[in-house]
Amino acid sequence: MTPPPPTSPPHPDTSPSIEPPAPGAGPAPSPTDRDTAPAAPPTGPADRPLPRSGTRPDGAVGHPDRPRVTELLLSAFAGHRGVGLPLGALTLLAGPSGSGKTSALRAYEALARLGGGAGLDEAFPDPGACVPERARADAQRRRGFRIGCTADGPEGPVRLEIAVQAEPELRIVGERLTADGQVLLETALRDPRRRTVQAAWHTAGATPVTRAPLPDDRLGTALLPLRVAGTTPGQRKVLAAAEQMVVALRSVFPCDPRPDRMRAPVPAGTGRLLGGCDNLAEVLWRTRVECGRRHALLVAAVRAGCAGPVADLLAEPYGAGRVRALLARGDGTRTDLRLLGDGELRYTALALVLLTGPGVLEVDAPGEVPAALQTLTVLADGLDRALDPLQRAELLRLAARMCERGHIRLVGAVSDASWAAEVDGVTVVHLDRD
Numbered sequence: 001m002t003p004p005p006p007t008s009p010p011h012p013d014t015s016p017s018i019e020p021p022a023p024g025a026g027p028a029p030s031p032t033d034r035d036t037a038p039a040a041p042p043t044g045p046a047d048r049p050l051p052r053s054g055t056r057p058d059g060a061v062g063h064p065d066r067p068r069v070t071e072l073l074l075s076a077f078a079g080h081r082g083v084g085l086p087l088g089a090l091t092l093l094a095g096p097s098g099s100g101k102t103s104a105l106r107a108y109e110a111l112a113r114l115g116g117g118a119g120l121d122e123a124f125p126d127p128g129a130c131v132p133e134r135a136r137a138d139a140q141r142r143r144g145f146r147i148g149c150t151a152d153g154p155e156g157p158v159r160l161e162i163a164v165q166a167e168p169e170l171r172i173v174g175e176r177l178t179a180d181g182q183v184l185l186e187t188a189l190r191d192p193r194r195r196t197v198q199a200a201w202h203t204a205g206a207t208p209v210t211r212a213p214l215p216d217d218r219l220g221t222a223l224l225p226l227r228v229a230g231t232t233p234g235q236r237k238v239l240a241a242a243e244q245m246v247v248a249l250r251s252v253f254p255c256d257p258r259p260d261r262m263r264a265p266v267p268a269g270t271g272r273l274l275g276g277c278d279n280l281a282e283v284l285w286r287t288r289v290e291c292g293r294r295h296a297l298l299v300a301a302v303r304a305g306c307a308g309p310v311a312d313l314l315a316e317p318y319g320a321g322r323v324r325a326l327l328a329r330g331d332g333t334r335t336d337l338r339l340l341g342d343g344e345l346r347y348t349a350l351a352l353v354l355l356t357g358p359g360v361l362e363v364d365a366p367g368e369v370p371a372a373l374q375t376l377t378v379l380a381d382g383l384d385r386a387l388d389p390l391q392r393a394e395l396l397r398l399a400a401r402m403c404e405r406g407h408i409r410l411v412g413a414v415s416d417a418s419w420a421a422e423v424d425g426v427t428v429v430h431l432d433r434d
Contacts, residue, residue, distance in 0.1 A: 066375045066406055067153030067248035069108070073161065075146035076132050078103035079433075088427030089403040090396075090410050092383070094417035095431030101413035104431075105379045106130075107147045108252070108411065111160075112377075114219040115249030120170050121217070127166035140192070143167045151248035156180055158241045160221055165189075171216040172197060179241045187220050201227075204234025222246050253361045254379045257349035259386070263338035265324040273361050277349035281325035281337070284352075285315035287360060294355050301351040301398055302327070305391045306344045308335075313348070343386040350395055353378055354402045354410070376408045383412030392419060400425045 070087055074080035079100045085093070093101045107130075113123040124130055130145045137143050148161035156179060163174040174197070177185040187197040196213035199220055203210045212227065214220045224242040228235050257277040266279045271286035273279065288295045295313075303310040311330030318324040325337040337345065353361065357376055384392045400423050402408050414420075417428045 063152055063154055063156055064406070065154060067151055067244045068375050068409060069149050069248050069377065070152045070157070071150035072104060072108055073148035073150070073159075074100075074104060074107055075148065075161070076135070077107050077145045077147050078130055078132065080104070081132065085429050086427060087409075087411060088425070089406070090399055090425055091412070091427045091429060092417045092420055093411065093413045093429050093431060094415070096415060096433060098433050099431035101431060102381055103130075105254070105381055105411065105413060108149075108377075109254050109379055111147065111149055112249045112252035114162075115222055115246045117218070117222050119217045120164065120172065124164070124166070124170065127164070127170050130164070131166050137167070141168060144173065149249070151245045153244040153248060155237075155240050155244045158245050160245050162219070171195070172219070173216070175199075175220045177221050177238075177241060177245065179237070184238045184241050185220055185224065187214060189216065202234045202238050203232055204237075205232035208234075248375070251375065252377045252379060253353065254381070255350070255353050256381045257346045259342040259345040262345050262349065265318040265322040267321055268323055271360070273353065273356070277353075280345075280349055280352065281315045281323045283356075283360060284313060284325050285323045287352075287356065288314060298352055298355050301355070301394065302348050304394045305347045305351070306340070341386075343388055343391055346386050347391045347395060350380065350383070351398060353380075354395075354399055354408065357407070375406070378408065378410045378412075380410065380412040382414075384414045389419065393423075396420055396423050396426070 068089075072085040072087060074083040074085070076082075079098075080103065085091075085104060093104055095101055110123040114120075120127075127145075131143050132145065135143050135145075142165050144163060144165040144167070146161065146163045148159065150157050150159045152158075158177065158179045161176045162172055165171050165173045171189070172187070173189040175185065175187040176183060182202065185199065185201045187199040190198045194213075195216050197216050197220070198211065199214045200209045200211045201224065202208070210228075214223055214227075221242045225239060225246075228239050228242075230236050230239050254275050255277070256275065261276055261278040262280050266282050268282055268285065269279065271283055273283045287298075299310065299313050302313050306327070308327075309330050310327055312328035313325070314328060315323045315325050327335040327337065327340075329335060337348075340348075361376070383395075387395065396419075399410050399412075403410055404425060417426075417430075420426050420428060
């Protein structure tokens with residue numbers, strides 16, 4: 001299916017909401033409360049009310065057992081303003097160079113890192129690049145950005161919004177977690193001299209709200225399971241929503257295979273695939289032995305997308321402590337992967353990613369969550385880069401089959417998605433430079 005392209009309002013020369021409230025000003029305001037007045041509601045697609053419990057964003061009744069991110073909110077991030085990107089099981093972000101595909105994937109990856117407990121400096125190594133280009137500094141010379149997402153699951157749609165100050169120092173200045181029309185967590189920076197934000201979360205007990213300071217370099221939603229006792233129905237609702245959001249965000253694998261790094265023999269190591277797929281040979285050494293069925297599927301996929309006959313894809317020792325990968329042609333001939341073209345190498349690496357899981361990929365998997373309830377999300381920048389029409393069609397069909405099962409999701413960036421129209425189950429989101 002192809003949803004209508006997201007609309008974005010004109011880019012005003014204002015920065016995201018990063019102003020702290022005055023001491024004693026009442027409940028912590030939203031991180032998006034600045035663009036018109038301190039008490040104004042957020043503006044843009046992120047303001048659409050969440051569907052009521054029991055209704056999925058696509059209109060179907062019920063909620064998935066596996067928490068998953070169904071919308072990426074780019075309220076003010078890099079070149080995006082007031083944008084909400086719908087995400088299906090298999091989503092292609094399509095648009096020309098400069099339309100913001102890579103920055104959207106970067107925002108998703110940053111949210112995933114924060115959901116896993118990472119600090120702001122790890123999630124945003126170059127925060128200045130995340131600030132909208134025309135954003136003006138406020139009276140305190142501060143500039144920042146706003147992002148968020150919606151996660152659907154057993155608790156229904158849950159929305160997370162955060163405001164980040166990038167200049168003069170990196171810190172979270174506001175966060176809001178909402179579900180079923182109710183604010184469950186709200187934070188705001190009250191005293192810029194302290195490295196904390198004031199948090200207020202729903203209690204619904206003897207006191208309706210619990211207030212406490214939280215660090216300004218961590219996602220408050222990810223910290224709630226350590227701070228909320230869960231003794232009242234309200235607290236249990238907060239915990240369930242926070243845990244759904246965290247589980248949905250974690251297990252993200254940013255992937256952009258680098259053929260120039262995949263050709264040489266590699267040291268034998270952990271057998272966990274890196275995002276650039278540099279250590280493809282090392283991973284093949286492991287997966288060929290551990291899962292014969294998936295390896296057979298990988299060989300079939302490579303056979304469909306690579307030139308010449310392919311009987312097997314294997315790895316062998318090559319020098320002291322190193323391994324290399326080869327294609328067995330079936331007649332005794334073996335082709336070193338270093339002889340393959342860029343398209344063949346990228347196709348092979350992406351097929352391997354789609355056919356494996358968190359145990360093989362270098363991802364942050366929530367060990368406390370049963371594997372049956374986990375979903376791996378692959379973020380593939382330049383999904384069709386260097387692929388010929390046959391390879392990209394075969395890869396998309398493989399992705400559709402794997403995503404249909406529910407344990408894996410894919411968000412890929414492509415310059416043009418017209419070639420994907422005939423594949424069922426693909427959500428295409430069109431971006432442009434405006």
